[in-house]
Amino acid sequence: SGRLYLVPTPIGNLGDLSPRAVEVLQTVDLIAAEDTRNTQKLLNHFQIKTKQISFHEHNTQQRLPELVAKLKQGLQIAQVSDAGMPSISDPGQELVQACIQVQIPVVPLTGPNAALTALIASGLVPQPFYFYGFLPRKQQEWQAALAQLKNLTATFILYESPYRIQKTVEHLGQVLGTGRQLVLARELTKVHEAFLRGTIGEVQEYFAQNQPRGEYVVLVQGQLQTVEKTWSELEVQQEVQSQIQA
Numbered sequence: 001s002g003r004l005y006l007v008p009t010p011i012g013n014l015g016d017l018s019p020r021a022v023e024v025l026q027t028v029d030l031i032a033a034e035d036t037r038n039t040q041k042l043l044n045h046f047q048i049k050t051k052q053i054s055f056h057e058h059n060t061q062q063r064l065p066e067l068v069a070k071l072k073q074g075l076q077i078a079q080v081s082d083a084g085m086p087s088i089s090d091p092g093q094e095l096v097q098a099c100i101q102v103q104i105p106v107v108p109l110t111g112p113n114a115a116l117t118a119l120i121a122s123g124l125v126p127q128p129f130y131f132y133g134f135l136p137r138k139q140q141e142w143q144a145a146l147a148q149l150k151n152l153t154a155t156f157i158l159y160e161s162p163y164r165i166q167k168t169v170e171h172l173g174q175v176l177g178t179g180r181q182l183v184l185a186r187e188l189t190k191v192h193e194a195f196l197r198g199t200i201g202e203v204q205e206y207f208a209q210n211q212p213r214g215e216y217v218v219l220v221q222g223q224l225q226t227v228e229k230t231w232s233e234l235e236v237q238q239e240v241q242s243q244i245q246a
């Protein structure tokens with residue numbers, strides 16, 4: 001029968017596409033991609049010739065029956081997003097649900113994910129952790145979301161773009177106060193990978209002097225976490241040159 005393969009793709013460094021991912025992308029009948037032009041670059045790099053079909057948040061409802069029908073006919077389909085794990089702040093979840101409902105096997109591959117990669121190098125308590133993703137844009141909604149996150153004892157993780165990171169750090173300060181430990185992980189696996197570790201207030205000051213650059217994972221110390229902090233003032237970890245670039 002058909003199977004749905006969930007294939008994580010690099011979040012920057014092409015060396016992170018696993019040999020198994022390459023093999024699956026090569027051998028499936030069809031790749032359902034968030035952005036086929038973006039994925040085509042990846043496929044070209046690995047000389048993969050598999051046909052693609054677009055599958056993103058704006059055509060999900062239309063594509064679901066189509067993809068499920070193909071899977072029922074016995075086609076093997078791989079789903080990918082633009083970067084990292086499908087379904088994690090990316091399209092995928094509805095397709096997985098649809099497959100489970102009609103008993104089509106869902107096969108997840110392991111691979112890149114920005115949140116976990118940032119967490120293990122953050123220096124913050126790694127468990128429990130709470131993954132939130134992107135905060136809502138509307139003021140009432142981000143305020144409500146942050147008011148809930150504020151009370152978590154777990155480390156919590158947000159995603160943010162370079163355009164909004166400074167605002168988001170401001171908002172964190174407004175709702176949580178400026179004293180909590182914050183870690184920003186920027187451009188993971190890329191040439192300009194760097195970590196910023198400090199209090200929310202220190203990171204706010206940093207952005208008053210420095211332009212945001214690249215994609216960010218935002219990690220916030222949980223409430224009442226008693227772990228000794230390992231840095232005493234804002235620390236910007238040296239950039240470490242990665243080997244292989246997108």
Ligand code: SAM
Binds near residue numbers: 087
């Ligand atoms: N599915 C992806 C995953 O598994 O991590 C996340 C996709 S989400 C649309 C994109 C966000 O992930 C970015 O805005 C940023 O917060 C984070 N992200 C993705 N790549 C990153 C990188 N190389 N460095 C830091 N953050 C990254």
